Amino acid sequence: MISIKELRKEFTVEDKKIVAVDDVTLDIKRGEIFGVIGYSGAGKSTFIRLLNGLEQPTSGEVFINGKRFSHMKGESLRQARQKVSMIFQHFNLLWSRTVEENIAFPLEIAGVSKEERYDRVQNLIELVGLQGREKAYPSQLSGGQKQRVGIARALANEPDVLLGDEATSALDPETTDAILDLLVDINERLGITIVLITHEMHVIQKICHRVAVMEAGRIVEMGKVLDVFQNPQQSVTKRFVSQLTGVKxxxxxxxxxxxxxxxxxxxxxxxxxxxxxxxxxxxxxxxxxxxxxxxxxxxxxxxxxxxxxxxxxxxxxxxxxxxxxxxxxxxxxxxxxxxxx
Structure with missing residues (x-):
């Protein structure tokens, strides 16, 4: 489904070369919930931006559904990106638009007819549990409701892949669990592949099938969540596992x-x-x-x-x-x- 080969991203800041993603190779299966965890500065956000073409790699390749996203440009990238949607930490909603209008926005851009937009938006509102809030503006919503709008908007173009960039870190624990339950439901109902980046081990523990641990731009450990929990190899992984076990x-x-x-x-x-x-x-x-x-x-x-x-x-x-x-x-x-x- 997603195939990443020797992916590398370099930035130059004040004449210094910074390697944000360093020789990452991995495959993510269709229908999988895959987590990427790391502390601040590990390269997670750059990595996920490389997946949807918001950043282009210095070297290496990204294939999604057989399409080569790396080095894709222009209209071909815009078309391909419709099938790879993203949900954000701070929701990124349009504050002057209602719930319905926020969800409909990507459909407008894609040229979907008004009638089809309406039907799809109503189905998405039901899917994410926002019935009765259709006419509300973002300022009238709780954090969890805003993220539900963000998820519904990300699903509007019926994507194959849903990317989450710290999608629950701005939420309280109870709301986080509700959003994670929603993502599991979406994954099971729609068969959509979900890739989550996070610094919260609870997110990985609760819903992910596999996890990759990032440190200094590299994947230092990867496997099934239960296997990584049972036998963490790297010190950074042990620190994350200790967040949940309470063993310090x-x-x-x-x-x-x-x-x-x-x-x-x-x-x-x-x-x-x-x-x-x-x-x-x-x-x-x-x-x-x-x-x-x-x-x-x-x-x-x-x-x-x-x-x-x-x-x-x-x-x-x-x-x-x-x-x-x-x-x-x-x-x-x-x-x-x-x-x-």
Missing amino acids: DTLPTLEMLFDNYPSGSLIQLTFVGKKTEEPILTELIRNFQVSASVVHGHINETKDGPYGTLIVHIDGAESQIHEALQFLQSIDVKAEVLSNE
């Missing part, structure tokens, strides 16, 4: 834990799927001469199933603790002994 790998936190539990071992357990529902600690206590207590725990739902992290204090003879750890590994529970060094 910082020295003051570890010092406090070890002050409270001077003997035994502190173990961080990571488990997925049905393992999150099994009485693992009960089995440890029953089968080994150890005591086990939960110090900290968190379970998150992803598109592919639940993902859980526990910090557990295990006390007992060293040999018994070692056997308990081997048992955990044998049942596919990742166990990491925390260190205070």
